[in-house]
Amino acid sequence: MKEERLSARDVSYTYEESADPALKKISLSIEAGEFVAVLGHNGSGKSTLAKLMNALYLPTEGQVLVCGMDTADDSRLWDIRRQAGMIFQNPDNQIVATVVEEDVAFGLENLGVPHDVMVPRIKEALKAVRMTDYAESAPHMLSGGQKQRVAIAGILAMQPSCLIADEATAMLDPSGRREVLDTVCRLNREKGITVVWITHFMEEAAQADRVIVISDGEEALTGTPREVFRQVDRMRELHLDVPHMAALAHELREEGMPLPEGILTVEEMAGEVMKLLCPSN
Amino acid sequence: MLNNITLGQYYPVKSPIHSLDPRTKILLTVALIVAVFLVHSLVGYALLLLFLYAVCRVANIPFKMLLRGLKPLRFILLLTFLLNLFFATEGKPLVQWSFITITDSGIRHAVHYSLRLLFLVMGTSLLTLTTSPIMLSDGLELLMSPLKKLHFPAHELAMMMSIALRFIPTLMDETDKIMKAQMARGADFETGNLIARAKAMVPLLVPLFVSAFRRAGDLAMAMEARCYHGGEGRTRLRVLRMGRNDLVAALCVAGLIALLVLEGLLLPGGLF
Amino acid sequence: MSIELKQVSHTYSEGSAFQSVALKNISLKIEDGEFVCLVGHTGCGKSTLVQHLNGLLKPTSGQVLVDGEDLNGEHVDRRKLRQRVGLVFQYPEYQLFEETVAKDIGFGPKNLGLDAAQIDARVRRAMERVHMDYNKYAQRSPFELSGGQMRRVAIAGVLAMEPEVLILDEPTAGLDPRGRDRILTMLEELHREGGTIVMVSHSMDDVARLATRVIVLAHGELVMTGTPREIFTRPERMEEIGLGVPDAARLCAELRRRGLDLPEDLYTQAELKEHILRAWKEARRAE
Secondary structure (H helix, E strand, C coil), X not given: CCCEEEEEEEEEECCCCCCCCCEEEEEEEEECCCXXXXXXXXXXXXXXXXXXXXXXXXXXXXXXXXXXXXXXXXHHHHHHHHHEEEECCCHHHHCCCCCHHHHHHHHHHHHCCCHHHHHHHHHHHXXXXXXXXXXXXXXXXXXXXXXXXXXXXXXXXXXCCEEEEECCCCCCCHHHHHHHHXXXXXXXXXXXXXXXXXXXXXXXXXXXXEEEEEXXXXXXXXXXXXXXXXXXXXXXXXXXXXXXXXHHHHHHHHCCCCCCCCCCCHHHHXXXXXXXXXXXX | CXXXXXXXXXXXXXXXXXXXXXXXXXXXXHHHHHHHCCCCCHHHHHHHHHHHHHHHHHCCCCHHHHHHCXXXXXXXXXXXXXXXXXXXXXXXXXXXXXXXEEEHHHHHHHHHHHHHHHHHHHHHHHHHHHCCHHHHHHHHHHHHHHHHHHCCCHHHHHHHHHHHHHHHHHHHHHHHHHHHHHHHCCCCCCCCCHHHHHHHCHHHHHHHHHHHHHHHHHHHHHHHHCCCCCCCCCCCCCCCCCCHHHHHHHHHHHHHHHHHHXXXXXXXXXXX | CCEEEEEEEEEECCCCXXXXXXXXXXXXXXXXXXXXXXXXXXXXXXXXXXXXXXXXXXXXXXXXXXXXXXXXXXXXXXXXXXXXXXXXXXXXXXHCCCCCHHHHHCHHHHHCCCCHHHHHHHHHHHHHHCCCXXXXXXXXXXXXXXXXXXXXXXXXXXXXXXXXXXXXXXXXXXXXXXXXXXXXXXXXXXXXXXXXXEEECCCHHHHHHHCCXXXXXXXXEEXXXXXXXXXXXXHHHHHHHCCCCCHHHHHHHHHHHCCCCCCCCCCCHXXXXXXXXXXXXXXXXXX
């Protein structure tokens, strides 16, 4: 069995100003190197879940563990936040410094990392997100996708084991979205960083190893993208889409066409349709 | 499209003066200000002017830029001159016309005080022209850090300054956008009397404040997530180091001050 | 009402060191009753273009004609014109400022100098068009609403001006699927009732669902215009510009490449479903 990186045990969370809990008895376990997508519509509690994984919030009930450390343990706070780096939705509101490389340095400065250790780490982090050429640029001159990559570099420099992205692509255009998701996928594959990817874009979730669907503060569905997206009716009940090809396959199946379940991409769809229509090929 | 605004007066070129440690520049500017008060003769002012001109040349800044900094102050300069000219009571009267009396020491004071003001402004302009706001706030933080023992929030002030600098372009963009959006709903920011115009600002200011608060909340969360916990135990990427050039600069200013003191001793009170 | 752009160019900060060309020689015409979608990369000039349509920006050269009249002519009342051409900016919820939803939506009509009864009538009508219950929401603070609801209030604020043309800059950006669908359904209804709509969008699926005409911009130039069918059946050209086509159009192209006999101009899921089913039934009969 693989090592557990993030886990929640019967976690509930209630905001101070509200009566109803935002999360109700959620339990989950995320292993080292996994890429987990968390889906849910606005107000489902998925953002709250992200903030619990970085000790920004502490559970009202239950326990959250980051690399074995209890987030309620105050003495491990900085270690927890270093291990579970987090990027947020609005690219403008998470960049602190007026120069890119200084922003990447921000976390390291806070951790008190010595200057001569800092410099190579920043270089490496910027290289990993392919922003080396922009090291001395002013953040407000960058595109949304580039800003998010700088934010990711800021996390990478701290050498975390997990990256939690809270709707990091929601405010980007399609090319920015692709460049950020590609960057994170590459880091997951090459550096083995565990990724928790919170989103409401189904095509993004389709690239994950595992999808968790949250609705009304509870886990509604979980499984591989294929397992989750074939439940078209259930997903619609939860006010979520499924990728277009999964939806089309579902409709065709309902008309009697014997397409297999779990189709997600255009290529898969084309392949399966051709198998049925021209079995000779 | 407010992407390309420059903040303050900073003149972004590369030069030995630009690359001096901001602490050196701040301290030497203070020294220069003190030196201005040592000057008692036109020869001294000529020396100062020569010095400022030389620094401009080394800093790759057109001397015009330095003079341009005086423009907003032209009325204050004129006022200083006139007040000193007309309201000096001592000295030998030179011109008397109705209630106006101009004395010789009046003229001397007028010239003196205006020139002092002129040089004070030019000296500090030189600092802000050659030092970016962020370096300036860094330098001030370090200079004031001994005061931390007295619970003076040097780090916090510098952090606030740096965040303000980071968000000014963002908020300017936002202002432009909100303004246009409200204009599209028929808002009028341009006509009407003062009260009408002040009232017309509400649809601009409320969203701007709401947005600034939202950004502040987001930013605080993001900073915390990246382990920010105040200035304690923090290291810095940008390390300020004093080098040979800083020493050279300090010696130059020391030399200037020595010359000015000497001039004061050799030409006591000899303005003209 | 028609809006026509004649060889419009726009350069920001012209003459300064930071000069940048945003639009180059654009000519196009938007006719009554159209649903025009503007697509292109960020920075291609879409947002600059829409601000020309109601006179918030003036062309550096060229003309913007509204019903044949030069928008930037000397005797044109631009405020009156802005009322006829409503513009909804990106993330419009960030421009809400009033204490109540009703007051905020009423801001535009109030600026038009209408009396209280007329304003109230317009607020009610606008709320109905964005599917917000007047009795439930009118007296609430807009800042207490969810993101999707705030956006609908902001759109209602522009609808309350009762413009003849409605322009929206990425009205679904940042919303979840449910919020997105609500906005699109609403726009569909507005168009069906005869409204002229111009929408900037990044989502080709939204474009395929709504547009009667698509305008493609790249680097400040107009590179293609046509019905969605014409545009989306040239996936190579769109990919070249770095824009995609709807998944259904890609599937159609892919199936044709693999030898299936399909018409080449399918781009909606419903059409494709029908054609695949028909082909499958024929194949079964043949066996």
